[in-house]
Amino acid sequence: MTAAASSPDPIARPAEDDLRFALMDLALSYLFPAALRAAAALGVADHLADGPRPVAELAGAVGADPLNLHRVLRLLATRGIFTEDDAGRFALTPSAELLRTDVPSSFAPAVLMITDTTFWRPAGELEETVRTGRTPFDRLFGMPFFEHFARDPETAAVFHVGMASMSDPENPVVARAFDLPPDATVVDVGGGHGGLLLSVLREHPDARGVLFDQPHVLAGHRLGELGADDRWDLAEGDFFTEAPPGDAYLLKRILHDWDDEHALRILRQCRRAVSDRGRVLVVDAVVPPGNDPDPGKVIDLLMMSSFTGRERTRADFDALFARAGFRLTRVLPTDTRLSIVEGVPAT
Ligand SMILES: C[S@@+](CC[C@H](N)C(=O)[O-])C[C@H]1O[C@@H](n2cnc3c(N)ncnc32)[C@H](O)[C@@H]1O
Known part of the structure; x- marks a missing residue:
């Protein structure tokens, strides 16, 4: 029993370390x-x-x-x-x-995206999600997440400009954390406005890049920032049904949006298209075992409430890769909250 509950004095203040205060703060x-x-x-x-x-x-x-x-x-x-x-x-x-909003590193779009009603309202319905195993997003917004953000340019910008802002500090760090085969063609699957591909092309001077995403997203791409450097192409398409040919498939914050069946469909398209010397580089949180705090355990609940996805453990990635025809070779930590899970075609 706590000090407050057992106190003989009815007006005595509960002890400051009363765990009810911690719960109230939370x-x-x-x-x-x-x-x-x-x-x-x-x-x-x-x-x-x-x-x-x-x-x-x-x-x-x-x-x-x-x-x-x-x-x-x-x-x-x-x-x-x-x-x-x-x-x-x-x-x-x-x-x-x-x-x-007038500084190059502005994080305002990221804050506005993360606290947008499309994340906020489903998070408020977490009990429903836990009971049913389904996101309430479609009920609340009348359609799945990515359809909602394809409605019109203003709505699309909330998510895609927000994602770009959130990814900006990560991209150069991630781009430095892996190596590539010589003269590799890198396909950034669901690459959004191309912030990661920009960093990859700057970091890997002999690489070429393909930015692969939905047409309305590619319309806002930033690859023009490379100026005369034209080592890039755009590829419009649906990552569940196709992938452009390449040697390295980057999937940053892609698989975590989707349940295993959808994630497998994406990976299998990469497996079909990847060259013999190629690899897949999944850039996502890798959830550690144990009770310690981890940012991946937090974003995991966003993936649960607004998407059908999840953050995964190393063992989860191992199993997913094997089903898609890849062999997990290593997990590279980065100085961000994301790791790079590398896989090569299984023989
Ligand atoms: C969470 S965002 C990640 C963006 C980027 N990789 C990053 O880390 O900033 C997911 C991306 O997947 C794209 N996407 C969603 N469904 C898609 C589909 N069926 N085919 C291709 N791209 C899709 C979205 O347009 C969006 O750019």
Whole structure:
């Protein structure tokens, strides 16, 4: 029994280490992403780019209620996102700086994607997902995830620009973490706007690249950033039914979107198309055993609630690769939250 429950004094405060406080903090913790989303959606950081501002002035600039804006920023400041000085002026911190939309490394689109209603609402229905084994996404939005994000360019941008922003810090690190056969053709399967392929081509000067995704996604590709370097092609298509020929198949944050049957269909298309000297490089979280915290265990629940997918263990990848005709050769850690699971065609 806890100190509070056993206390003879009815007005005695429970001990600070009462585990109910920890549970209460955990239960309330969804208000931090709610506040973060509000600040990102209002564009608060952009309006602090020139220096600290009193909250009333800031509220006028972003079109917000001053009292409520103050309450949101005060909470975020407890996590080092914005800071308030003694005169009641708010300023950027290094984390808040990343919420500016006019900086190259802007993380605002990632925050807005991760806290978008398409993730938020299904996560709120997690009990249903756990009971039924199915995502509530189609019920809530009337169609599966990727169809929803193909509706119109504005809706598509929320996810695909958000994914690009989330992937930006990872791409150069991942691109450095693997080697390639000489003069390899690298196919980035579901490569989105091409941020990873850009890094791969910069890192591997003798490689060629193919960015493979849906037509409406390829329309926003960034490979033009390579300038005169034209070692790339676009390939529109459906990764469940086809894959362009190549020597290395990158699948970054692809298999985790899908259940095993769909993941197998994607891998089998890669297996069919891969050259004899080729390999598959799956870039995903690899969930470790045990009770320690791991980011993969968190994103896993997004894959459960908004998609039909899952994060996998090494053993899961081993089994999946074998069924698709690949042999898992190694798991390369990267200095990101993702690992590279390498497979070669099984003989
Ligand atoms: C989670 S995003 C990953 C994007 C990118 N690889 C990254 O890590 O930033 C999944 C990608 O799969 C693409 N995709 C979904 N269904 C597809 C299909 N049937 N055929 C080809 N690409 C598809 C999406 O358009 C999206 O770019």
